[in-house]
Amino acid sequence: MDHGIDDKEALLLDRVSAAFEPYLLPPQEVSSVRRSLRSYIAARVDTAQNPRQGLEGLRAEYVKAVQANRAAKSRYAAILARHHEHAATSDPADSATAGHSSRSLLGQHVELLRLERQHTTLITLEDELDALRRSSRFTTSDTLSRAGTTPSALPDTERELAQLVDLLTRSVKALERALVEAHHYAIHERSLLEDAKAQSQYRTSATLPQRLHALSAARRELTAWLEESLERCQGNTDEAGQDEHLKSKLSSSDLEQNIDHQYEQYLETRQRLLMIVSSLKAPLPEQAPETPGGRVERMVQNFTKTEWPEEAEVPNVLEQALLPTVQQERASRAHLTFAKEQQEDELLATVNMLDRLSDESQILQAFPLLARSGRFEHAASTFGKKRATVDEPEDEVSRRMKPWLFAAEAAEVATSSTIEELLKQGNRSMDNVGQSLSELRFLHEADGNEHFKQ
Incomplete structure (x- = not known):
C-alpha cells in the first residue's frame, strides 16, 4: 500500500x-x-485517505440531511420498482388505469418532496430545542419569532411538544422552589430580628436599683469569703511550725484527704456564692419612694413605741436610734460610689464593643449612609412610624444603638421588597409560560388542521 x-x-x-x-x-x-x-x-x-471520524456542527447536520435524502430516494426507487412489476404482471384491461397510476405516482413524488422538506425543518427544530435545553434564558419572543418564520415546520408528532412541556414544567418547578426558599429565608431573618429585639428589651428592662442591689450583694459575699480566707492564712502563719511538725508525721494519703476536704469546702462556698448571687439578681418588689419626712416620722414612731427603762439616759437612746441609720447611709454611699464606677466601666466596655462590632456588621455595611449619618430619623418615616421623642437625655449606649435599630428595620424592609419583587417576577414568568403554552397549543391545532386538509 x-x-x-x-x-x-x-x-x-x-x-x-x-x-x-x-x-x-x-x-x-x-x-x-x-x-x-x-x-x-x-x-x-x-x-x-484518512478523513476525520467526528463530524460536528453544520457538517453533521448536512450528513444527516444527505442520509435522509438517500433513504427517501431508496424508498422512492422501491416504490417505482414495485409499480413496474405490477404494471408488467397486470392484464391489458388495466391499461386504462395507467394514467391514474401515473398521476398517483406523481402525487407520491410530490409527497416525498414535502416529507424531505419537513425532515429538514424537523432537524432544524431539533437543533433549536437542544439549544433551548442548554440555555436558561428562553423567552416567549424567541418562540414566537421562530414559529412565525416557519409555520409549516411544526412537527406532526407529539415528541417535540412533550419536550417543550417538560422544559416548561421544570422551569415552573424551579421558580416554585426559588419562591419557597425565599419565603423560608425571610421567615428565618424575621425570627432572628425578633430574637435580637427581645434580647435588647430584656437587657434594658433591668433598672438601676436592681443592678445596684445585685452588685452590692455579690460584693458583700466576695468580701466575706476573702476575709475568711485571709483569717485562715493568718492563722496558718502563726502555726507554721506546728504544721511542719504535723506534715512530717502525716502520710501521703492523709495529705490527699486534707486537700480533698479543702477543695470540697471551696466548691461548697463557690456554689453558695452562685446561689446567693442568682437569688439576688431577681427583681425586687417595687416600693413607693420614702421621703425624708416619712423616714423621720417612722423613726419617731419606733422610738415612741419602744419601752425604755426609766433609768435610761437620752444620749444612749439617740445613739441606739441614729447610729444604725448613719452606718447604713455610709454603706449606701460606698455602694453608690462603687456602682457608679462599675457602671462607667460597663458603659465604656459596651461602647467599645459596639464600635468594634459596627466595623464587622453586615447590616451597617449594607446601609452605611443612613445608619451612620445624623439624619436617619428623617428617613425613618419611609420605613415605618417615627418613635415619639423623649425629653429625657439619652445615654451613650442608646445613642449608639439607634443606627443598629434603624439598619435592622431598613434591612427588614429591603428583604420584604426583594421578596415582593421575586414574587412579581415569578408571577410574570407564570403568565409568560401560560401564554407560551396557549400559543403552542394553537399552533399545534393549526398544524393538525393543515394536515387534515392535505
Missing part, C-alpha cells in the same frame, strides 16, 4: 514539474521547491 502511494506521488511530482518547468526558480532552489511540493501532496493524499 505504501509502495503504491509513493508511485502515485512520484507520478504527480513528475507531471507538476513538467507543467511548471518554465516558471521554476534557478537550479539551486529546485530541490527546496520539490521538497515543498512533495510535503504538500503527501498531506493532501493523507487527508484524502
